[in-house]
Amino acid sequence: MTDPSHLYRLLYLLRRFDETVLDNFPRGVFFGTTHTYLGQEANAVGVLSGIQPGDVVFSNHRCHGHFLTYADALGHNDAPHALFAELMGRATGVCGGRGGSQHLQWRNFYSNGVQGGIVPIATGMALAEKRKNSGAVAIVFLGDGTLGEGVIYEAFNLASLWGAPVLYVLENNRIAQTTPIELAVAGSIAGRFEAFGIPVDELDSSDALEIMRIASKAVDDVRSRQTPRALILHTCRFGPHSKGDDTRPPQAVMHLREVRDPLGIHAPRLAPEKRAAIELEVNRLIGAAFERALADPFPSLNQ
Amino acid sequence: MPSVLSSLNSALHRAFAADERVLLLGEDVLDPYGGAFKVTNGLSAAFPGRVLTTPISEAGIVGVAVGMALRGLRPVVEIMFGDFVTLIADQLVNHASKFHWMYSGGKSASEEIHVPLIIRAPMGGRRGYGPTHSQTLEKLFLGVPGLRVLAPANLGDPGGLLYRAILETEAPVLFMENKLLYLLPVMDEAALADFSLTPCGEDVFHLALRDAPPSILTIAAYGYMADLARQAMLKLAYEHEIFTELIVPTQLSPFNLTLVTDSLQRTGRLLTIEEGTYTLGWGAEVVARAAETLGYRLKAARRLAARDLPIPASGPLETAVLPGVDEIVQTAKTMV
Ligand SMILES: Cc1ncc(C[n+]2csc(CCOP(=O)(O)OP(=O)(O)O)c2C)c(N)n1
Ligand SMILES: [Mg+2]
Numbered sequence: 001m002t003d004p005s006h007l008y009r010l011l012y013l014l015r016r017f018d019e020t021v022l023d024n025f026p027r028g029v030f031f032g033t034t035h036t037y038l039g040q041e042a043n044a045v046g047v048l049s050g051i052q053p054g055d056v057v058f059s060n061h062r063c064h065g066h067f068l069t070y071a072d073a074l075g076h077n078d079a080p081h082a083l084f085a086e087l088m089g090r091a092t093g094v095c096g097g098r099g100g101s102q103h104l105q106w107r108n109f110y111s112n113g114v115q116g117g118i119v120p121i122a123t124g125m126a127l128a129e130k131r132k133n134s135g136a137v138a139i140v141f142l143g144d145g146t147l148g149e150g151v152i153y154e155a156f157n158l159a160s161l162w163g164a165p166v167l168y169v170l171e172n173n174r175i176a177q178t179t180p181i182e183l184a185v186a187g188s189i190a191g192r193f194e195a196f197g198i199p200v201d202e203l204d205s206s207d208a209l210e211i212m213r214i215a216s217k218a219v220d221d222v223r224s225r226q227t228p229r230a231l232i233l234h235t236c237r238f239g240p241h242s243k244g245d246d247t248r249p250p251q252a253v254m255h256l257r258e259v260r261d262p263l264g265i266h267a268p269r270l271a272p273e274k275r276a277a278i279e280l281e282v283n284r285l286i287g288a289a290f291e292r293a294l295a296d297p298f299p300s301l302n303q
Numbered sequence: 304m305p306s307v308l309s310s311l312n313s314a315l316h317r318a319f320a321a322d323e324r325v326l327l328l329g330e331d332v333l334d335p336y337g338g339a340f341k342v343t344n345g346l347s348a349a350f351p352g353r354v355l356t357t358p359i360s361e362a363g364i365v366g367v368a369v370g371m372a373l374r375g376l377r378p379v380v381e382i383m384f385g386d387f388v389t390l391i392a393d394q395l396v397n398h399a400s401k402f403h404w405m406y407s408g409g410k411s412a413s414e415e416i417h418v419p420l421i422i423r424a425p426m427g428g429r430r431g432y433g434p435t436h437s438q439t440l441e442k443l444f445l446g447v448p449g450l451r452v453l454a455p456a457n458l459g460d461p462g463g464l465l466y467r468a469i470l471e472t473e474a475p476v477l478f479m480e481n482k483l484l485y486l487l488p489v490m491d492e493a494a495l496a497d498f499s500l501t502p503c504g505e506d507v508f509h510l511a512l513r514d515a516p517p518s519i520l521t522i523a524a525y526g527y528m529a530d531l532a533r534q535a536m537l538k539l540a541y542e543h544e545i546f547t548e549l550i551v552p553t554q555l556s557p558f559n560l561t562l563v564t565d566s567l568q569r570t571g572r573l574l575t576i577e578e579g580t581y582t583l584g585w586g587a588e589v590v591a592r593a594a595e596t597l598g599y600r601l602k603a604a605r606r607l608a609a610r611d612l613p614i615p616a617s618g619p620l621e622t623a624v625l626p627g628v629d630e631i632v633q634t635a636k637t638m639v
Binding site: 033090099145179299 | 330331333335336339356357358359360361362363386387430431432433434435436610612613615616617618619620621623624
């Protein structure tokens with residue numbers, strides 16, 4: 001799992017998938033809108049690539065990277081195609097075109113587009129696994145902006161009271177749509193968890209290996225103690241919130257791309273030829289998945 | 304002709320200029336972004352300090368706005384997508400809309416409690432946003448005592464409706480804006496060409512084809528569905544020689560049936576149209592009241608609405624779930 005080539009391939013797959021989504025949106029091939037994972041790929045790869053088959057993942061609106069990594073870990077042989085097809089509203093999509101970009105479900109992976117509500121749900125899933133003695137844990141992703149929703153604090157309290165085996169992964173990209181964290185989050189993020197007796201790990205890195213190390217320890221701990229934990233990952237959003245709505249100065253985003261690119265950070269661990277080969281393979285795969293999805297049929301209501 | 308969007312936007316600017324007690328709370332409402340649908344564009348620049356961009360805390364900000372309204376301000380809250388009104392239901396249903404009646408018992412008029420609060424939210428589908436960003440949920444709030452539900456159309460003066468609500472209301476108002484209305488031009492008499500438009504009171508419109516034979520069907524529709532109904536009226540008239548009249552209310556709750564019953568005295572047939580789901584919707588109430596009022600003189604009634612399903616993201620599925628012009632025409636044909 002920590003094979004550097006494999007990690008690079010995943011990071012690159014996530015990147016190319018979402019770049020392809022953004023590039024092709026103006027063509028009108030996708031429905032609705034989308035939230036890309038550009039810049040945050042190391043989080044999904046670091047947290048989810050070691051996941052066990054029974055574990056449950058709940059993701060939010062920015063779910064492509066989480067889904068593709070989960071699918072890869074569980075051996076889905078056609079996930080990029082299924083996700084393109086979902087965004088294109090095709091019958092072959094992850095949810096047959098019903099959900100679109102932010103409403104996915106496959107095996108033990110779920111995502112939903114309303115901020116906050118998934119956090120108690122993931123907590124309940126964790127409690128269900130605990131009652132079943134399955135040994136599985138739940139992992140739920142939330143953004144810094146979602147710290148505004150009150151229901152998450154009810155969930156933290158319940159999780160701590162009842163010992164839910166859940167890992168809260170807070171992806172802090174310091175922005176929510178256009179709102180910088182300074183205008184939306186008062187006080188301490190870690191303190192929010194600590195107030196409920198939930199232990200917190202915190203990392204400011206875009207290195208998939210580093211994230212993997214801290215995340216796998218956290219997951220092991222949740223699994224063995226059967227209690228909640230939080231993992232705060234400070235990260236950077238490279239793209240717009242959805243499609244063309246980035247109000248940050250372009251130089252600021254450019255700077256983030258230079259110093260915090262998960263691909264750039266991981267790349268030196270591979271020989272250049274190896275990297276080139278991986279990139280070629282992934283580009284072909286993405287291109288083919290996109291074209292295949294585009295040729296797939298639309299669903300009908302009776303299906 | 305201005306669009307519905309610019310009509311609403313300029314109404315906000317005018318309301319802010321007219322009354323210093325007006326302020327606005329919402330997510331991502333500051334310039335240059337100006338809100339997810341740009342209804343608040345330019346407002347924070349023009350009125351610094353009176354546009355509060357908020358954390359993602361729908362229940363909290365509505366509660367805070369209720370408190371501000373109780374203590375003499377006139378807050379307007381923007382909910383980014385109407386789907387999230389479920390998150391504010393407690394503040395509206397169990398707090399804001401009860402206060403006036405509950406607290407005012409045994410008081411003189413000057414001691415009565417008022418909650419002048421406006422909640423604006425964009426509703427509706429047909430943009431592929433999928434199940435959590437496309438719904439038409441006002442039906443959940445119809446019939447809540449003490450709560451007014453308004454829905455502008457692209458007729459008359461949608462901005463004026465908002466302006467009056469902000470400055471004149473003493474009770475909480477849910478102001479439901481269909482997303483597809485935003486970019487439509489507000490239709491005046493000239494733009495409506497084939498139709499005669501009669502505003503009846505401030506908030507209800509009556510549309511009929513000019514110089515047409517007597518109508519045999521009354522259509523009642525609001526918001527964006529009223530525009531689709533108008534298109535269907537033309538098809539019904541020119542392709543099927545079925546003449547209809549259209550009633551477009553902008554206040555859904557409490558609902559005033561007068562204009563519908565006036566029209567039904569002439570036609571005897573009622574078709575209601577809405578984008579919310581079919582079961583237990585707005586149309587059910589309108590039809591029930593029409594039946595209570597007209598008795599056997601109501602010869603036929605049907606409701607057209609979205610299927611009782613979540614709104615799918617996929618375009619063809621979404622089209623199949625939501626009512627469109629052709630379905631209006633087909634349904635009307637079965638009634639005459
Ligand atoms: C209840 C609710 N309110 C508002 C939104 C609209 N919305 C979608 S994503 C988003 C910003 C989320 O910010 P954050 O939690 O930091 O996640 P990020 O987008 O940065 O990944 C907003 C306001 C929503 N989906 N749900
Ligand atoms: Mg964020």
